[in-house]
Amino acid sequence: MRRGTIGSLLSPGGIFGLIVVGTAVVCAGFASQLSQQNPFDLVQLSVADSQLPPGSLGSNGIVYWLGSDDQGRDIVSAILYGLRISLLVAIASTSIAFVLGTSIGLSAAYAGGWLDLVFMRLADIQLAFPGILIALVLLSVLGSGIDKVVIAIVAVQWAYYARTARSVAIIERSKEYILAAQSLRFSAARIIFSHLLPNSLSALSVVVIVQIAGGIALEATLSFLGMGLPITQPSLGLLIANGYTSMLSGEYWLSFYPGFVLLLLLVGINLIGERLRELNDPRESL
Amino acid sequence: MFLYTVIRLGQGALLLLAMSVLVFVAIYAIGNPITMLINPSSPQEVIDETIRRLGLDQPLYVQYLRFLAQAVQGNLGVSYISSQPALRLIVERFPATLELTLTAMTIASVIGIPLGLVAGYRPNSPLGRAIGTISIIGISLPSFWIGLMLITIFSIRFGILPTGGRGQTASILGFESSLFTRNGWSHIVMPAINLCFFPMAMIIRLTRAGVRENITSNHIRYARAKGLSSTRILFGYILPSISIPLITVLGIVFGVLLAFGVVTETVFAWPGIGKLIIEAIRTGDRPIIIAYLLFTVLLFALINLAVDILCAIIDPRISLSGAR
Numbered sequence: 001m002r003r004g005t006i007g008s009l010l011s012p013g014g015i016f017g018l019i020v021v022g023t024a025v026v027c028a029g030f031a032s033q034l035s036q037q038n039p040f041d042l043v044q045l046s047v048a049d050s051q052l053p054p055g056s057l058g059s060n061g062i063v064y065w066l067g068s069d070d071q072g073r074d075i076v077s078a079i080l081y082g083l084r085i086s087l088l089v090a091i092a093s094t095s096i097a098f099v100l101g102t103s104i105g106l107s108a109a110y111a112g113g114w115l116d117l118v119f120m121r122l123a124d125i126q127l128a129f130p131g132i133l134i135a136l137v138l139l140s141v142l143g144s145g146i147d148k149v150v151i152a153i154v155a156v157q158w159a160y161y162a163r164t165a166r167s168v169a170i171i172e173r174s175k176e177y178i179l180a181a182q183s184l185r186f187s188a189a190r191i192i193f194s195h196l197l198p199n200s201l202s203a204l205s206v207v208v209i210v211q212i213a214g215g216i217a218l219e220a221t222l223s224f225l226g227m228g229l230p231i232t233q234p235s236l237g238l239l240i241a242n243g244y245t246s247m248l249s250g251e252y253w254l255s256f257y258p259g260f261v262l263l264l265l266l267v268g269i270n271l272i273g274e275r276l277r278e279l280n281d282p283r284e285s286l
Numbered sequence: 287m288f289l290y291t292v293i294r295l296g297q298g299a300l301l302l303l304a305m306s307v308l309v310f311v312a313i314y315a316i317g318n319p320i321t322m323l324i325n326p327s328s329p330q331e332v333i334d335e336t337i338r339r340l341g342l343d344q345p346l347y348v349q350y351l352r353f354l355a356q357a358v359q360g361n362l363g364v365s366y367i368s369s370q371p372a373l374r375l376i377v378e379r380f381p382a383t384l385e386l387t388l389t390a391m392t393i394a395s396v397i398g399i400p401l402g403l404v405a406g407y408r409p410n411s412p413l414g415r416a417i418g419t420i421s422i423i424g425i426s427l428p429s430f431w432i433g434l435m436l437i438t439i440f441s442i443r444f445g446i447l448p449t450g451g452r453g454q455t456a457s458i459l460g461f462e463s464s465l466f467t468r469n470g471w472s473h474i475v476m477p478a479i480n481l482c483f484f485p486m487a488m489i490i491r492l493t494r495a496g497v498r499e500n501i502t503s504n505h506i507r508y509a510r511a512k513g514l515s516s517t518r519i520l521f522g523y524i525l526p527s528i529s530i531p532l533i534t535v536l537g538i539v540f541g542v543l544l545a546f547g548v549v550t551e552t553v554f555a556w557p558g559i560g561k562l563i564i565e566a567i568r569t570g571d572r573p574i575i576i577a578y579l580l581f582t583v584l585l586f587a588l589i590n591l592a593v594d595i596l597c598a599i600i601d602p603r604i605s606l607s608g609a610r
Binding site: 129217248266271274 | 427428541546549563567586
């Protein structure tokens with residue numbers, strides 16, 4: 001990580017990942033400017049243009065490059081808006097999980113004793129169960145909705161940050177600069193957040209990247225199972241689920257293109273994560 | 287080893303007890319199942335009678351103790367929807383899930399281990415790089431989408447495989463499986479392929495990392511210097527030395543797949559426990575959810591135990607009691 005994060009990411013895989021993710025972020029950010037119709041404004045939709053195959057010219061003069069759904073919604077526009085929702089949910093939940101998990105992990109390592117024991121047992125139990133199971137059960141208790149999905153993803157992810165932060169901090173803690181800070185009678189909060197945290201960041205960066213991809217995939221899966229986002233906020237996962245019913249009649253494009261974009265995005269993010277991992281620890285590449 | 291197994295089973299039972307409290311309290315918070323079960327406009331007497339019959343008028347701890355007393359007798363409650371014992375429903379459906387998971391794990395191992403060995407042995411060759419990229423794509427694949435695309439291609443476009451469901455089963459040596467019939471094969475092949483991508487990617491990555499770690503060790507260098515063939519070095523020397531981490535990961539992935547079957551079973555209408563739990567969550571069928579979660583905890587504990595014992599058998603240096 002010495003040559004600066006962006007510079008050292010430049011391997012073929014890393015470049016591909018950065019391009020894909022960069023494009024996705026720009027597309028999501030400017031979704032309303034880039035799309036030729038607002039897929040949620042019913043006034044702009046015309047039933048006459050429903051279920052058009054990719055590349056058709058609609059009655060309102062716009063070309064449906066990737067086809068349209070049963071309400072005449074342009075799939076390109078729906079994907080752009082869906083991308084925005086998917087990314088927002090993933091970034092929101094990853095940020096919260098990062099702050100929560102890292103604070104717990106660093107504090108547990110610094111304080112030691114029963115606090116450490118309790119939180120790490122909790123993290124162990126949680127990590128023993130597949131995330132999808134935890135999220136499903138939580139959502140069955142909480143109900144569905146964008147905020148509930150974020151809570152569920154945070155509940156799945158905090159333990160990864162807590163474990164990683166703790167394992168780094170437990171080594172850092174016995175180093176001399178921490179001893180020096182303690183001798184100066186700095187408060188525990190100051191030592192944790194301005195001394196331990198910066199030195200744990202490079203290990204945590206890999207976890208962040210992997211978990212963003214995990215969050216996007218988890219949200220898509222939950223939405224597909226009908227336990228995630230409401231129908232009014234269709235993420236990529238929900239678009240795929242909506243196209244599922246029309247698929248049997250041969251309208252493959254409703255599910256195919258949103259899924260392909262999702263796949264591309266996940267591959268892009270994971271390639272960046274892979275590169276970061278290699279840079280952090282050239283020996284370990286799992 | 288016997289004592290060790292007994293202790294571990296005891297720990298498993300304690301974990302199960304702790305989980306039962308946690309799960310019971312969490313599921314209790316789901317909401318009033320009465321509104322989902324009977325028509326809210328039915329007469330008050332009917333509603334009261336149903337509440338009494340299901341024991342929902344008792345305080346939480348009474349409900350829990352009742353549940354626990356019955357649970358030790360193997361009764362995990364009765365499904366609100368189908369009025370069948372929850373545990374029986376799960377035990378009936380489990381073979382289908384196990385069959386699917388084992389098939390997927392087998393495909394993943396048979397393809398994944400050789401690919402991982404090659405990728406680790408020649409990490410910078412075009413083949414090694416290609417395998418690395420495949421493994422990245424493998425962990426990124428949205429499982430449900432791949433399932434839909436498989437159905438689109440093989441069932442709708444070419445019409446050569448059924449869209450879902452479990453085919454005919456046949457019984458050989460007391461094992462009932464759809465793998466014994468041609469019809470069963472045609473039903474299991476797509477869900478199994480769908481489910482195998484993730485474990486395959488994990489196995490490739492782990493094997494590759496293991497090979498790269500081992501390849502610099504002295505015994506491998508000596509084998510190379512002796513002029514042994516790559517195949518012999520890989521399968522005869524490197525594979526045994528990475529078998530311990532490999533088995534551990536296979537155990538973890540196996541558990542993940544049993545749970546992740548939820549997605550594949552939904553897409554392919556596979557009648558396993560994953561489909562059962564999704565339906566139970568949708569309909570608020572508490573006894574099924576509780577029974578499923580406890581069953582999963584037990585299963586995970588057993589898988590972990592099996593992995594530890596297997597590792598100890600393979601490598602005698604590993605002491606089961608934890609003493610060195």
